[in-house]
């Protein structure tokens with residue numbers, strides 16, 4: 001197996017080549033160890049931090065920004081979005097408040113205050 005991808009960990013955007021299989025992988029093109037970790041993770045189990053807006057039901061025209069507390073499996077992003085799109089919260093909410101304990105395997109966390 002050989003895969004080419006761009007590291008998105010920092011703005012440098014190194015062009016990575018990941019080769020190997022069965023748990024043994026080799027990464028080239030990375031300028032730092034974070035790129036090696038990213039290349040292997042992206043090849044074996046890609047994850048993403050996802051953000052969205054949730055309606056605040058007791059404030060007119062107000063949305064609360066939320067995100068995954070930890071990255072979730074990339075294949076679960078649409079399921080996560082369907083789940084989050086159906087949510088409503090009540091103000092006040094503080095940044096860092098856990099809105100859901102388990103949204104596709106990760107906490108759903110508020111990223112700003114709504115008074």
Ligand code: SF4
Nearest residue numbers: 007010013014032035
């Ligand atoms: S390999 Fe390191 S330097 Fe290159 S883009 Fe990734 S994090 Fe940045």
